[in-house]
Amino acid sequence: MANDLAVKRIGVLTSGGDAPGMNAAIRAVVKTAACLRIECIGIRHGYTGLLNGHFLPMDEKSVKGIIGRGGTMLYTARSEEFATDEGVERAADVCRRNNIEGLVVIGGDGSFRGARNLHSKGVKVIGIPCTIDNDIACTTYSVGYDTACNTVVEAVDKLNDTMQSHERCSVVEVMGRHAGHLALNVGIATGATVIMIPERNYDFENDVIERIRRARLSGRTNFNVIVAEGIDMPVHEISSRIREATGIETRHTQLGHVQRGGGPQVRDRVVASGMGYMAVRLLAEGESGRIVAMNGDILVHLDIDEALDMTKDLNNEAYNMFKALAFLDKEAFCGAGD
Numbered sequence: 527m528a529n530d531l532a533v534k535r536i537g538v539l540t541s542g543g544d545a546p547g548m549n550a551a552i553r554a555v556v557k558t559a560a561c562l563r564i565e566c567i568g569i570r571h572g573y574t575g576l577l578n579g580h581f582l583p584m585d586e587k588s589v590k591g592i593i594g595r596g597g598t599m600l601y602t603a604r605s606e607e608f609a610t611d612e613g614v615e616r617a618a619d620v621c622r623r624n625n626i627e628g629l630v631v632i633g634g635d636g637s638f639r640g641a642r643n644l645h646s647k648g649v650k651v652i653g654i655p656c657t658i659d660n661d662i663a664c665t666t667y668s669v670g671y672d673t674a675c676n677t678v679v680e681a682v683d684k685l686n687d688t689m690q691s692h693e694r695c696s697v698v699e700v701m702g703r704h705a706g707h708l709a710l711n712v713g714i715a716t717g718a719t720v721i722m723i724p725e726r727n728y729d730f731e732n733d734v735i736e737r738i739r740r741a742r743l744s745g746r747t748n749f750n751v752i753v754a755e756g757i758d759m760p761v762h763e764i765s766s767r768i769r770e771a772t773g774i775e776t777r778h779t780q781l782g783h784v785q786r787g788g789g790p791q792v793r794d795r796v797v798a799s800g801m802g803y804m805a806v807r808l809l810a811e812g813e814s815g816r817i818v819a820m821n822g823d824i825l826v827h828l829d830i831d832e833a834l835d836m837t838k839d840l841n842n843e844a845y846n847m848f849k850a851l852a853f854l855d856k857e858a859f860c861g862a863g864d
């Protein structure tokens with residue numbers, strides 16, 4: 527392949543909310559480029575950095591020892607200017623003037639919409655899905671998700687220790703923006719009493735209070751409620767309504783940005799490495815306007831327009847399994863109800 531590379535100089539940037547594993551993806555991009563003798567330019571501060579020439583020539587020494595580090599060594603930022611057509615035009619011109627023939631964009635849906643606009647101006651782009659929300663529809667897995675889930679599970683397990691000592695109810699708000707994938711996964715992993723997610727309507731009395739009452743009747747003395755930040759009730763209100771309705775002492779916790787930090791766990795290191803490797807290979811083969819993705823355990827890539835038109839539903843089977851196990855709810859077992 528070395529003789530007929532479609533690109534000789536590429537750029538890589540991280541955009542949107544950071545996620546554990548972004549550095550592993552950057553590392554794989556830089557090292558794959560080095561392997562193919564393609565020059566690689568790191569672009570700091572996302573699209574803002576592209577527009578303002580925050581460039582950093584990178585080679586394998588630049589990415590030494592970063593595979594296990596959280597955050598992104600290239601920083602990230604959101605760009606108002608890049609949201610305009612003039613901004614995209616100017617960014618494409620910056621690429622042309624700096625001989626950046628291809629761009630690897632590491633981020634989420636919003637970053638890919640920007641990448642698609644660049645692609646329409648003739649800049650070769652490949653996207654790598656990275657977000658702890660795991661809400662990018664074209665991929666079954668987004669880099670950062672597993673590490674964030676483990677961070678939350680570790681925190682909730684600790685909370686459950688003290689809630690058990692005081693026979694209290696814990697209400698924990700987790701991230702996920704408008705999606706409930708993170709909340710559902712960690713709710714299952716921590717044996718939650720109740721999981722509240724934006725993809726499901728709920729009747730507070732039946733779906734929250736009644737379930738806590740039934741758990742208490744079954745002999746439980748502490749309770750664990752996991753709430754996705756995207757639902758329409760603030761966590762402190764959920765907490766006070768539980769206390770008022772059941773008389774159980776209740777404490778609420780908003781985990782916040784700790785969920786975005788920490789060194790990536792194995793899955794994120796391995797998936798990020800595979801995606802970075804594939805992204806550069808695609809550019810070298812002349813591909814553009816593609817998103818690298820996971821289809822189960824298989825690494826694939828698909829057209830960026832197709833990817834951005836897709837929608838992603840909640841894992842209904844997992845939700846019903848949770849209800850069946852949490853409440854020995856036969857109806858949930860048969861998939862009835864929600």
Ligand code: F6P
Nearest residue numbers: 543657658659701702703755786
């Ligand atoms: O998209 C990742 C995410 O962590 C969401 O889960 C969360 O709602 C959002 O970013 C927070 O954004 P910011 O870091 O700009 O406050």
